[in-house]
Amino acid sequence: MDESRRKAGPPPAAAGSRPATRPVPYRGGGFRPRRVGWVGPLVFAGLIALAEWGTRSGWIGALTLPRPSDVAATLWQMALSGRLWAHLAPSLARLGVGAALGVAAGVSVGLAIGLFTYVRAGLVPLVAALFPIPKIALLPLFVIWFGIDEASKYALIAFGTFTPTVVATYGAVDNVDRTLIRMGQSFGLSWGSIVRKIVIPGAMPGILSGLRISLAIAVILLVAAEMLGAEFGIGAFILEAGSLYDLEQLFAGVAILSLLGVAISFFIGLAERRLLHWRA
Amino acid sequence: MHLSLREVSHSYGATRVLEGISLEVPAGGILCIVGPSGCGKSTLLRLIGGLERPTAGDIVQVGTPPPGCLNPLTYVFQDFALLPWRSAQGNIRLVLEDHGLSRRRTREIIDDVLARTRLSEYRDVLPRNLSGGMKQRVAIARALAVNPAVMLMDEPLSALDAQTRELLMEDLVALWLRAPFTAVYVTHNLAEAVRLGHRVAVLSRRPGRLRELVSIDKPLEQRTRTDPDLAGIERHLWEIMRQQAEEADQELLDG
Ligand SMILES: Nc1ncnc2c1ncn2[C@@H]1O[C@H](COP(=O)(O)OP(=O)(O)O)[C@@H](O)[C@H]1O
Numbered sequence A: 001m002d003e004s005r006r007k008a009g010p011p012p013a014a015a016g017s018r019p020a021t022r023p024v025p026y027r028g029g030g031f032r033p034r035r036v037g038w039v040g041p042l043v044f045a046g047l048i049a050l051a052e053w054g055t056r057s058g059w060i061g062a063l064t065l066p067r068p069s070d071v072a073a074t075l076w077q078m079a080l081s082g083r084l085w086a087h088l089a090p091s092l093a094r095l096g097v098g099a100a101l102g103v104a105a106g107v108s109v110g111l112a113i114g115l116f117t118y119v120r121a122g123l124v125p126l127v128a129a130l131f132p133i134p135k136i137a138l139l140p141l142f143v144i145w146f147g148i149d150e151a152s153k154y155a156l157i158a159f160g161t162f163t164p165t166v167v168a169t170y171g172a173v174d175n176v177d178r179t180l181i182r183m184g185q186s187f188g189l190s191w192g193s194i195v196r197k198i199v200i201p202g203a204m205p206g207i208l209s210g211l212r213i214s215l216a217i218a219v220i221l222l223v224a225a226e227m228l229g230a231e232f233g234i235g236a237f238i239l240e241a242g243s244l245y246d247l248e249q250l251f252a253g254v255a256i257l258s259l260l261g262v263a264i265s266f267f268i269g270l271a272e273r274r275l276l277h278w279r280a
Numbered sequence B: 001m002h003l004s005l006r007e008v009s010h011s012y013g014a015t016r017v018l019e020g021i022s023l024e025v026p027a028g029g030i031l032c033i034v035g036p037s038g039c040g041k042s043t044l045l046r047l048i049g050g051l052e053r054p055t056a057g058d059i060v061q062v063g064t065p066p067p068g069c070l071n072p073l074t075y076v077f078q079d080f081a082l083l084p085w086r087s088a089q090g091n092i093r094l095v096l097e098d099h100g101l102s103r104r105r106t107r108e109i110i111d112d113v114l115a116r117t118r119l120s121e122y123r124d125v126l127p128r129n130l131s132g133g134m135k136q137r138v139a140i141a142r143a144l145a146v147n148p149a150v151m152l153m154d155e156p157l158s159a160l161d162a163q164t165r166e167l168l169m170e171d172l173v174a175l176w177l178r179a180p181f182t183a184v185y186v187t188h189n190l191a192e193a194v195r196l197g198h199r200v201a202v203l204s205r206r207p208g209r210l211r212e213l214v215s216i217d218k219p220l221e222q223r224t225r226t227d228p229d230l231a232g233i234e235r236h237l238w239e240i241m242r243q244q245a246e247e248a249d250q251e252l253l254d255g
């Protein structure tokens, strides 16, 4: 009995020989991405270099993918001839106006849903009904309502950014720490002060991360609207290049859209670092 | 100004939480409320401060708040309730902004309360960079800034470690000695109650009734951690609490 128990236990250190030592294995770390500025550009540069090498060596056929250096040359010529700006300027205006309207309305309605019982009861089902509608399907309707010109494109982009912004905003308001609101009330802060100084800053992280999604949707809708009816604009340019099977121009247009996406992401990141510096 | 509670009862739905509490909160003293966890201490404090309405009974202010008082009934919360996006002084400024004070007056008040809580050096530090004890001192400074008639403190030291608790207790005594304030101080820690309370109200287990009201005459500045008189009172309070807990246990067995 005694003997068997001794066998089951840890082996006793033999006299004279030191027990084996090894460091305790490290199991922490991770789950906390850091900011590393150079990796993103490196991934882009690597992919572009790969495409360049592939098209030059003939490993990628000329009809499969245009040579990146040719796309860059096309972009450069467009910039020199002013064609780039002629297409980019109306697109940026549409995106700016449409997204500004949609985000402003979305944040306001989202706040109202977050703050008022009856607004919530009335609008949450409505937003749920509007959210899954592919907004591009409504473009003909918007053309009838707002005309074929800019207004219908503004409306489409605004509507497309509105619903995700509403959902992100009221979710963010719901997540504001209630004890902070009770604190504000207990110090007799006015309703407006509580909303401005406690609810809105507390909801800001959620609103900004919703903005990333809303603005990506805005770019998609911008291109779609321009493909369906515009003379100028990046969408119209891509459509034209596509119908001519001019792959260099097509990819030049796509590159502009990607740059737009990167720029939007950069500015939201900037806003997060400025507005949310208080977070760990 | 002092507060008077008359036959205050409160229920949440069918759960009776407080029953027939009659208490005076005299001006210039600290009233400690102790009782087993879940007996309704926090609820009572919310009723006193007007964050909830009692189901029955009255809570009345007797007299008018002192001049210069911006928020007569002011809380200090267990979890500090500081805005993480505002610095120490920003958190204090928050509660002054709605009162239309001049910029100079605001600054004077902030300087004064930060000095009283020994935080002058940390005025621009965000809460996430402050220790727990400092956070609670900011919260206390914020409460002092509105010059309250009654401070309502809900386990203000319970989120802190034992050493910090001891230091902050000394800070509270020093603050009170410099400028006596009226406070209702809820705690489940009997040592805190006998160190800070001029009177200690013991509540029964739920539904909370007033079991006993103990007065402690020894002046605050003479009370120490090892005082034998206080130890005696603490033992007495503990006996009452233990009886409550045992009865609750028994009830569970029977039920
Ligand atoms: N808002 C509420 N709704 C329903 N029940 C509550 C609410 N707040 C507290 N209670 C209940 O009331 C009782 C007393 O709670 P509380 O006052 O927080 O006790 P204490 O602070 O003494 O620990 C508990 O049983 C708790 O579950």
Ligand SMILES: [Mg+2]
Residues within 6 Å of the ligand: B041, B042, B043
């Ligand atoms: Mg409590």
